[in-house]
Amino acid sequence: MPTGFLRRSATTAAIACLTLAGSLSATGAAQAAADRIRLGSTTDATRAIWSGPAFTMNGSGGVVPASMQRAVNNIRSGTGSLDVVVLAGSSPSSGSRTPECDTVMALAGVNSCTTWTLTRARDANNSQVNADIRNAEFVYFAGGDQCRYAAWKGTALESSVESVVAKGGGSGGGSAGHHINSSVVYDACRGSVTSGEALDDPYDPTVTFTTGMFTWPHYASTVNDSHFVARDRMGRTMAFVARALQDGLTTGGTAWGVGVEEGGSLYLDNNGLATQYGDDAYVVLGDHRPEQATPGQPLTYSNFKIWRLRPGSLYDFAHRPTCDYYLRSVTDGRPDGNLYSGTPDAPCAS
Structure with missing residues (x-):
């Protein structure tokens, strides 16, 4: 088992209450290699200036509400709302398909939270993945296997995450997501x-x-x-x-x-x-x-x-x-x- 492996578990959420965007796949296969689920607003927040960067480094895979709320508050200077993207290399084995976003959406000042599950290294160059990241203000790397995340080095995804931090947003993660930061x-x-x-x-x-x-x-x-x-x-x-x-x-x-x-x-x-x-x-x-x-x-x-x-x-x-x-x-x-x-x-x- 790779180090940092953590089952991304959470209590089962009512999927009917979620805003769900369908799976995207460059190959069109029935089981998408790049899977997208968006909660909250379907429209991104827009703002010229953000007040980060801010980072959360977590010892286990789940979002810690107190530190994440502080990151959200600092990036948005306590006003308005922002968008979050969660990146994962595998799907949860049970429970909610969006455990990190379930926690994030309960925080004040969050406009949307999008979970991307990328099972192949080349998915890091998916245009929709990178558009979502660049339009977000915080990127959270889920628990799992950091070797999958390291394979994204040199891809468009790496540059996109860096652009979020450069504009005053933030990055973070838990377990494997802590390692990669x-x-x-x-x-x-x-x-x-x-x-x-x-x-x-x-x-x-x-x-x-x-x-x-x-x-x-x-x-x-x-x-x-x-x-x-x-x-x-x-x-x-x-x-x-x-x-x-x-x-x-x-x-x-x-x-x-x-x-x-x-x-x-x-x-x-x-x-x-x-x-x-x-x-x-x-x-x-x-x-x-x-x-x-x-x-x-x-x-x-x-x-x-x-x-x-x-x-x-x-x-x-x-x-x-x-x-x-x-x-x-x-x-x-x-x-x-x-x-x-x-x-x-x-x-x-x-």
Whole structure:
């Protein structure tokens, strides 16, 4: 099962109450490769100026209402309404066909929400898909398989999402959708890796990355991870950070892991200030190359700097802090303490 896989489940909605636009397919097959469902207004909102960008980075696949409402409010400056597009690589196995949009449509200030399910890489060049994205003000990547999303690199869809952010809209996602929004993407195209496996060999064949897709304002040199505490993923995030440094995947000699727990959402505003919602997140800084990161050998890395962000915590990605972190080291693949809790070695001055 690819990492970040999450069944996009929700309580069954009354489909008769939905505004439903039919499936589109370039081949005209009975089972459409590109499937479209639109809820809300059939006409897009129009406005010259939007006040984002804004981003939501979620630890599990579902939309977190509090952080999403804040993104909507900030992008529209608290007035008028906007349009949202949800991108998915597969359909839900049960329940509503539009679980993310069901949540989004209950928020204030939303004009419409369109779910696109794209099962082939070439669907990312579908003209209607890209028209909907470019006319939207927020794009949400659903949970699923981030390898499918990484296959959209270099397509019209990538440019369309970037255009939404550039006009003052936003982007985000949950689980696999969280992964794809970092500048270094753990793509899981060769399968999932556990923390133990990644620490025993950071060059395990399942540790593969996609770079050069999205680099959002104030969020450079990041590698995201999801379901963080529930699936014990701190160790593998440490390995990802070490690999990013060793292989030169980030700039400035630093790499930042951002792990969000299930039910958590890291909201990032247009000034680079992040607020944590729902459940915890962790920021993991590597600021030097690893002492040992060699194929077939366990990781050795001294003094990862770790910030634990509880709900309500702030973290400034524009001016990344130099205090309030705790330190953890890994020697021959073995951590030196509790990875998820610690007393700050460098507390901020009160």
